[in-house]
Amino acid sequence: MSRRDKWKSARDAMMAPLGKTKGVKTRESVPEVCCGKCEMWFENAYSSEGRGTCRVLKMGSEIHSDKPTYVLEGDAGLISYFNMDASHCSYFSKMELIDTDGTECSDPLFRRALRQMKKFNE
Amino acid sequence: MGQSTARTEKESSVEELKNRREWWFVAEKTRSKRLDYLRKGVWKKGAIGGNYAPGIKIDLTFPQLFIDKWQEHEGEAIMLQKAHALAHVLDNIPIFITDNSQIMGYIGSAPHNIVWHWQGISMVNEEIYNEEGIIPEPEEESLEILANLNDYWGGRTAVDKLARVLDPEDAVKFMSGAIGWGTPTSAATYSTKDFDYIFKGFEAILAEVEERMEETEEKLQGNPSPEILPLYDKLPRWEAMQIVLEAGIRYAERYARLARTLAEHFESDPERREELLRIAETCERVPAKPPRNLQESLQFDHFVQVLSRYETFEGAWPHRPDYIHGPYYDKDVNQDKRLSKEEALDLVGEHLIRTHEVGIFAPKWAREGLQGITGTWVWTMGGVKPDGSDACNDMTVAYMQAARLVRVSNPTFGFRWHPKVKDEVMRECFECIRHGLGYPSMRNDPVLVANTVHWYGHPVEEARTWVHQACMSPCPTTKYGCQPMRMASATANCAKMIEYALHDGYDPVVNMQMGPKTGDPREFKDFEDLFGAWVKQMEWLRNILVRTVNLGRVKDPEFFGRPFLSAIYERAVETGTDACDPSNGDRGNAWVTGFTWVENADSLAAIKKFVYDEKKYTMDEVLDALNANWVGYEEMRLDFVKNAPKWGNDDDYVDDLMVRCLREVSRHSKENRCPSNNTWPLLPENVSGNIHYANLVGALPNGRRLGDALYDGGISPGPGLDKKGPTAVLKSCGKFDHVTDGRAFLLNQRLSPTQLSGEKGYQLWKAYMKTWADLGLDHVQFNMVDDATLRAAQKDPEKYQEVIVRVAGYSAHFVDISRKTQDNIIQRTVQGLG
Amino acid sequence: MKCSACAFEAPIGKFRYLYNARIDSSITMRQCPQCEQWLAVDELLGEAKDVVNPGEAPWGKSAGIEGLAEDVQV
Numbered sequence A: 001m002s003r004r005d006k007w008k009s010a011r012d013a014m015m016a017p018l019g020k021t022k023g024v025k026t027r028e029s030v031p032e033v034c035c036g037k038c039e040m041w042f043e044n045a046y047s048s049e050g051r052g053t054c055r056v057l058k059m060g061s062e063i064h065s066d067k068p069t070y071v072l073e074g075d076a077g078l079i080s081y082f083n084m085d086a087s088h089c090s091y092f093s094k095m096e097l098i099d100t101d102g103t104e105c106s107d108p109l110f111r112r113a114l115r116q117m118k119k120f121n122e
Numbered sequence B: 001m002g003q004s005t006a007r008t009e010k011e012s013s014v015e016e017l018k019n020r021r022e023w024w025f026v027a028e029k030t031r032s033k034r035l036d037y038l039r040k041g042v043w044k045k046g047a048i049g050g051n052y053a054p055g056i057k058i059d060l061t062f063p064q065l066f067i068d069k070w071q072e073h074e075g076e077a078i079m080l081q082k083a084h085a086l087a088h089v090l091d092n093i094p095i096f097i098t099d100n101s102q103i104m105g106y107i108g109s110a111p112h113n114i115v116w117h118w119q120g121i122s123m124v125n126e127e128i129y130n131e132e133g134i135i136p137e138p139e140e141e142s143l144e145i146l147a148n149l150n151d152y153w154g155g156r157t158a159v160d161k162l163a164r165v166l167d168p169e170d171a172v173k174f175m176s177g178a179i180g181w182g183t184p185t186s187a188a189t190y191s192t193k194d195f196d197y198i199f200k201g202f203e204a205i206l207a208e209v210e211e212r213m214e215e216t217e218e219k220l221q222g223n224p225s226p227e228i229l230p231l232y233d234k235l236p237r238w239e240a241m242q243i244v245l246e247a248g249i250r251y252a253e254r255y256a257r258l259a260r261t262l263a264e265h266f267e268s269d270p271e272r273r274e275e276l277l278r279i280a281e282t283c284e285r286v287p288a289k290p291p292r293n294l295q296e297s298l299q300f301d302h303f304v305q306v307l308s309r310y311e312t313f314e315g316a317w318p319h320r321p322d323y324i325h326g327p328y329y330d331k332d333v334n335q336d337k338r339l340s341k342e343e344a345l346d347l348v349g350e351h352l353i354r355t356h357e358v359g360i361f362a363p364k365w366a367r368e369g370l371q372g373i374t375g376t377w378v379w380t381m382g383g384v385k386p387d388g389s390d391a392c393n394d395m396t397v398a399y400m401q402a403a404r405l406v407r408v409s410n411p412t413f414g415f416r417w418h419p420k421v422k423d424e425v426m427r428e429c430f431e432c433i434r435h436g437l438g439y440p441s442m443r444n445d446p447v448l449v450a451n452t453v454h455w456y457g458h459p460v461e462e463a464r465t466w467v468h469q470a471c472m473s474p475c476p477t478t479k480y481g482c483q484p485m486r487m488a489s490a491t492a493n494c495a496k497m498i499e500y501a502l503h504d505g506y507d508p509v510v511n512m513q514m515g516p517k518t519g520d521p522r523e524f525k526d527f528e529d530l531f532g533a534w535v536k537q538m539e540w541l542r543n544i545l546v547r548t549v550n551l552g553r554v555k556d557p558e559f560f561g562r563p564f565l566s567a568i569y570e571r572a573v574e575t576g577t578d579a580c581d582p583s584n585g586d587r588g589n590a591w592v593t594g595f596t597w598v599e600n601a602d603s604l605a606a607i608k609k610f611v612y613d614e615k616k617y618t619m620d621e622v623l624d625a626l627n628a629n630w631v632g633y634e635e636m637r638l639d640f641v642k643n644a645p646k647w648g649n650d651d652d653y654v655d656d657l658m659v660r661c662l663r664e665v666s667r668h669s670k671e672n673r674c675p676s677n678n679t680w681p682l683l684p685e686n687v688s689g690n691i692h693y694a695n696l697v698g699a700l701p702n703g704r705r706l707g708d709a710l711y712d713g714g715i716s717p718g719p720g721l722d723k724k725g726p727t728a729v730l731k732s733c734g735k736f737d738h739v740t741d742g743r744a745f746l747l748n749q750r751l752s753p754t755q756l757s758g759e760k761g762y763q764l765w766k767a768y769m770k771t772w773a774d775l776g777l778d779h780v781q782f783n784m785v786d787d788a789t790l791r792a793a794q795k796d797p798e799k800y801q802e803v804i805v806r807v808a809g810y811s812a813h814f815v816d817i818s819r820k821t822q823d824n825i826i827q828r829t830v831q832g833l834g
Numbered sequence C: 001m002k003c004s005a006c007a008f009e010a011p012i013g014k015f016r017y018l019y020n021a022r023i024d025s026s027i028t029m030r031q032c033p034q035c036e037q038w039l040a041v042d043e044l045l046g047e048a049k050d051v052v053n054p055g056e057a058p059w060g061k062s063a064g065i066e067g068l069a070e071d072v073q074v
Helices: A003-015 A023-028 A117-122 B002-019 B024-029 B033-040 B061-072 B079-093 B121-129 B139-153 B158-165 B166-173 B202-220 B231-266 B270-285 B293-309 B321-335 B341-358 B364-369 B393-405 B422-433 B445-456 B495-502 B527-559 B561-569 B570-575 B598-613 B621-626 B634-643 B651-670 B689-695 B725-735 B759-775 B787-795 B821-825
Strands: A039-041 A052-057 A078-080 B378-381 B410-418 B441-444 B491-493 B591-594 B682-684 B748-751 B781-784 B804-806 B811-813 C015-021 C028-030 C038-042 C047-051
Touching: A003 A078, A003 B158, A003 B166, A023 A117, A023 B121, A023 B139, A039 B270, A039 B591, A117 B495, B002 B024, B024 B393, B033 B341, B033 B393, B061 B079, B061 B748, B079 B293, B079 B527, B121 B158, B121 B748, B139 B321, B158 B561, B202 B231, B202 B570, B202 B781, B231 B561, B270 B293, B293 B321, B293 B341, B321 B341, B321 B378, B321 B393, B341 B393, B364 B689, B378 B393, B378 B441, B378 B748, B393 B410, B393 B422, B393 B634, B410 B445, B422 B759, B441 B445, B441 B759, B491 B527, B491 B689, B495 B598, B527 B591, B527 B598, B527 B651, B561 B570, B561 B591, B561 C047, B591 B689, B598 B634, B598 B651, B634 C015, B651 B682, B682 C015, B689 B821, B725 B759, B759 C047, B781 B804, B787 B821
Parallel strands: B378 B410, B410 B441, B491 B591, B591 B682, B748 B781
Antiparallel strands: A039 A052, A052 A078, B441 B781, B804 B811, C015 C028, C028 C038, C038 C047
């Protein structure tokens, strides 16, 4: 795979949700087991719309099918969203402490200040 | 007799408050009733830490009005399509007049609303959808509206389009959030404004546009040739300018009608009725025609700023209001005597409040990097005229006095000091600092004029017109000097330079191969190998940011479009171009903002000393300690903090390294070129990016752990690490050239309010400023609030709402910044002078 | 390490690291994952000392205050 193609797939994953009609329902859905509740998930600091990367899985991994594929070597982590279903991912590890307080500052490891996460915690 | 006793009591009470340095209560007791009402009535628009204050809501009227016309004009040239949409907004957005107010204009449909610009970046649109607390009631209905808007704009915004053009590796790394911040589009931007041109009035500009269009149409009817082909694209741009200028005039007239209606049918107080009629007359006059008095000039100015912010998120406010409005103050107060000083002060104070109330939604990273404020609105004061003579005037003094009365954290001031500044003006600056405002920052005008000429070749007369383009960078306000968009989207998280040099270009925090592979440091033979790796990482980091922003700049007219800004830019009006089009004569004034810079020198010095010179530790041990985030290596960490040389102590060992790093960057700054083929110098500063990046920069050899705040200034020593006093700090900072070694260098200093009380305090400060100037430093700013007050404010925030601190490049109310940022400010060394 | 507020016990790394008190001090702030209190921790000893509430400064005064005029606002 050329350098360009390799990074193109990462960019496409990053930009994928844009331009697709999603409505309210998709945006509000937070599965019981999702990336945002996993201690391996790292919230992106450039954007707080719920994008992040996995600290274990790399680009090319696929965790949504019944038989996920795991890539553990590579230049960039797997890009996913806080409310993505992680129930099939064997690397999912539930966070004990989830900080939903947005008045403190960026802590991609612990902080999940999204409205939907707060609702879920209530 | 009774009145006299009351006055005496009030005066003595004010004196007591002054003695206790409770300046916020002093302000409350000494400002006019009007200013007190207006100040207390204003909504807090800056985020508290990373969250908006309770009651603040996102404006949904504005985007819905906009999209109505936007979709109707789909397929037209982007500037024209946007002009139609903006005009529709300006004709229909609800307007209001606040009681006691004399200056009109607001961005949004209600005073508690903040607006956003959906055309910029889809991620921000989605962030709004996910944001806690800002969704208007009924929430379900609002979420439906937002989801529909976001579904429409997804993939259509400026950054969405740019991401498809950028090299994909650059796109992923730029948007990783690890190496820098900013949005490479004028959707999140700021622009210099040339009020010599704008104050001609919109009608005069419209006449100029009309003339250009007629000339062009005539050419298009003539002989067919390749030369006339570009002219076809100019006509819709001029038409767009016409549409927004006319809409701007109608927007002002709506206020005039409202004020007149209130005066004639509703207002029972005769004094206020007169005021409302004066407001009506003012808004009928400006911005259509040139201003004739202070109220008109302030109103014209504010309308221009409001209209600009309807067009885009202007996150800074490059401005020089004392220079612009000074002649009108002089005419009204000193010559015609139609205004008393107190009446003028009310207008000036309200100008600060109307600016402070502007709220625009910022994404989380920007809120965290600029806690407590909407943007870095640093207004420029003082300085010189184009001929080099002193430009300070009565308006300079009025703004300083008004600032102490209204105590807003935004705008703040940057004062252009030069040797001819009168003592009375210096005293006004010092009083603002002594009152704990944290502003004005002090800027060395001769140094910065020379710097502006050196880096971009601006003629010296033009360089002398400079304003703070954002917090720090000077920009001329002239036809070819004005900068139309935020080129500083190239904002680098510089601590990554040393971090990547120690990790072979790999980012251990976000787990990505970021920089080039410069080798395993364990294999480095000597310090020069490490330094060579640092240089390569520095060049890579700057290159990726500059490439992205350069592309964003040239694509902006195609992806975003600025009809209003173009209409007030002389060079755009003249050429029928978008103001952001770099081919219309823009001389270039780009810079790379260098966040988290000083960690590089301190880290390099620690390794040089302990690993290479003294061989006390091996590189292996250092890397093990860093990879463990110093956990289990606390004694070694303290050794690195306390016994390695630290910047800011007049120690050549580390200071020479700092100078060497700056010279490498300076060389590279000339190799990077902006779209106008000009340079990209470095400007080290932090705003509160040092807190935002705390969890994104791993452990470093200066002794910080992942999570610790980075150093607060651009060249400020680490908090608590400057052990040898203020003169040693100044001497370290004076070892490099503030003209040729970079664009500007932010220095935070914290002083003791008790030590600097009274006349003695002023004289101590003035002597310090003389040393600062003699050493050729370009910037310094001060915090002068003591620990006890700050601790009390942490404990009981309700009682200390108006305590202000200098963060870095801007001021904020102490209660509006996160606890971590508060503690970081308290950690700063208090310097004793004298 | 044992939480001084709720007695929760775990290796120090399980307590969320917040930030240092002063870079030249071994005192840091960490958060207990169980009771979520902010704790002052001595990193040399690996011990939680006290709960830290807003306005409290277990590490003492700002650097540089020593030797200056009285810096307390009544």
